[in-house]
Amino acid sequence: MHTRAKGSIAEERGCEFLRKKKLRIIDRNVYNRFGEIDIIALDPDxxxxxxxxxxxxxxxxxxxxxxxSKLQKLHRTIQTYLQQKRLNLDYCIDALILSDEGLEWIENITL
Structure with a gap:
């Protein structure tokens, strides 16, 4: 299976997981000149x-x-996204780690 196909499967599993945690998926695979955001979701708060x-x-x-380096690119990508969408909301950067060991959601990762 190609890397992109594996990534799509992982992202779909991630979206299902986040929906079960009561987050609403706003966007996926957002690209701009700085990089890509895999999933953007809004929580009940x-x-x-x-x-x-x-x-x-x-x-x-x-x-x-x-x-x-990846986190720095992601931060620039997020700032551009927020400006383009004219959003002024609190936000955090999370990671969803999928492995043969399971799925782990790491909230609010930082540099």
Whole structure:
């Protein structure tokens, strides 16, 4: 299976998980000149969650793909998205880690 196909499957599983947690999916695969946002979801408290989805065989392999450089690009991508959509909401950056060990949601990751 191609990497893109695996990523799409992981993102779909991630969206299902977030919906079960009562978040509403606002957007997916948002691209701009700085990068991509995998999932954008809104929680019941009107906080936007910008979710980076990573999948690998092991948890460690997946989580190690979230580098400081990746987070910096993601932050710039988010700022551009918020400006383009004229949104002024609280937000956080989350990670959904999918591995053979299961799925883990890490909320509010930082640089």
């Amino acid at each position: 009107n906080v936007l969650h910008f979710v980076e989805v990573k999948s690998a065989v092991t948890y460690e392999q997946a989580v190690n793909n979230i580098t400081p």
